[in-house]
Amino acid sequence: GDSVTQTEGLVTLTEGLPVMLNCTYQSTYSPFLFWYVQHLNEAPKLLLKSFTDNKRPEHQGFHATLHKSSSSFHLQKSSAQLSDSALYYCALGENNAGAKLTFGGGTRLTVRP
Amino acid sequence: GPKVLQIPSHQIIDMGQMVTLNCDPVSNHLYFYWYKQILGQQMEFLVNFYNGKVMEKSKLFKDQFSVERPDGSYFTLKIQPTALEDSAVYFCASSLNWGNYAEQFFGPGTRLTVL
Numbered sequence: 669g670d671s672v673t674q675t676e677g678l679v680t681l682t683e684g685l686p687v688m689l690n691c692t693y694q695s696t697y698s699p700f701l702f703w704y705v706q707h708l709n710e711a712p713k714l715l716l717k718s719f720t721d722n723k724r725p726e727h728q729g730f731h732a733t734l735h736k737s738s739s740s741f742h743l744q745k746s747s748a749q750l751s752d753s754a755l756y757y758c759a760l761g762e763n764n765a766g767a768k769l770t771f772g773g774g775t776r777l778t779v780r781p
Numbered sequence: 782g783p784k785v786l787q788i789p790s791h792q793i794i795d796m797g798q799m800v801t802l803n804c805d806p807v808s809n810h811l812y813f814y815w816y817k818q819i820l821g822q823q824m825e826f827l828v829n830f831y832n833g834k835v836m837e838k839s840k841l842f843k844d845q846f847s848v849e850r851p852d853g854s855y856f857t858l859k860i861q862p863t864a865l866e867d868s869a870v871y872f873c874a875s876s877l878n879w880g881n882y883a884e885q886f887f888g889p890g891t892r893l894t895v896l
Contacts, residue, residue: 672823700882711785711889712872717882757824761881766837767812768826769885 670695672760674772682780687730687745689775691758694739700761701734701741702769707754715743715756748779783807785888787873788855793894799861802891804873806856813856814874814885815848817841824872830856831879868895 671694679689693699704712716725718734718741725732730745741758758772786805794800806813815827828838830848845864850856856875860867870892874885 704887709889712887713782714884714886717884763881767829767876767879767881767883767885768814768837768839769816769881770826771816771824773823 670699670760670762670770672758672770672772674756674758674775676775677773678776678778680778680780681748683750684747687743687748687752687777689743689756689758689777691732691741691743691772692739693741693758693760695760695762696764698736698763700763701732702759702761703730703732703741703743704757704759705754706757706774712755712757748777750779750781753777753779783810783886785873785875785886787871787888787891789891790889791892791894793896794863796865796895797862799859800863800893802858802860802871802873802893803855804857804875804888806873806875807877807886810875810877810886812836812876812879812883813848813850814876815858816872816874816887817869818872818890819869827858827871863893863895865895868893 701718703715705715706712716727759769788803813830816824818824828842829836847859870890872890873888876883876885
């Protein structure tokens with residue numbers, strides 16, 4: 669079945685350092701991958717998603733590349749900001765009939781001054 | 782941006798009672814979803830809904846669960862009767878389009894505690 673793994677539950681780093689949050693997946697069909705971000709007491713919001721035209725998705729300085737060979741969709745940013753502190757979810761949607769997302773366990777990112 | 786609202790934000794209920802969780806989706810969206818997140822675990826799909834019908838449901842969507850959206854009002858998740866294992870945060874989502882490429886807009890969740 670489908671599954672998404674986020675290996676780090678907690679990541680703490682200093683402002684200005686690069687961010688990399690891991691996401692690997694298992695999928696029966698060709699998947700769509702998403703990153704959602706949830707700030708404290710707010711709703712999860714879409715940060716970016718994979719595309720089929722090989723364009724690397726970017727938003728708010730974050731980017732991710734879908735690597736089918738390694739079944740990965742890691743989230744990266746060159747320089748962390750204090751406002752990036754949040755819970756990040758990687759999610760998978762199968763490219764077949766249907767509309768349901770499979771989520772990873774989430775990574776809580778804390779950026780310190 | 783578009784917002785999904787959920788009412789209430791917290792609900793505490795005794796085991797065996799009925800509870801209704803309310804979701805106010807994005808106004809022009811046609812497809813609606815419920816997800817369940819038990820404390821410390823990942824968010825899991827429960828059900829999706831379109832045009833008055835359940836389209837897909839997971840094994841977590843027990844017989845005690847039901848969903849409806851009467852006359853374009855709130856999209857609701859009803860649990861009757863509740864059980865201890867129903868304690869979780871329930872997230873509602875909506876989307877304009879169908880399919881797993883479509884962006885789902887989430888609400889902030891309702892934390893349900895069953896005693």
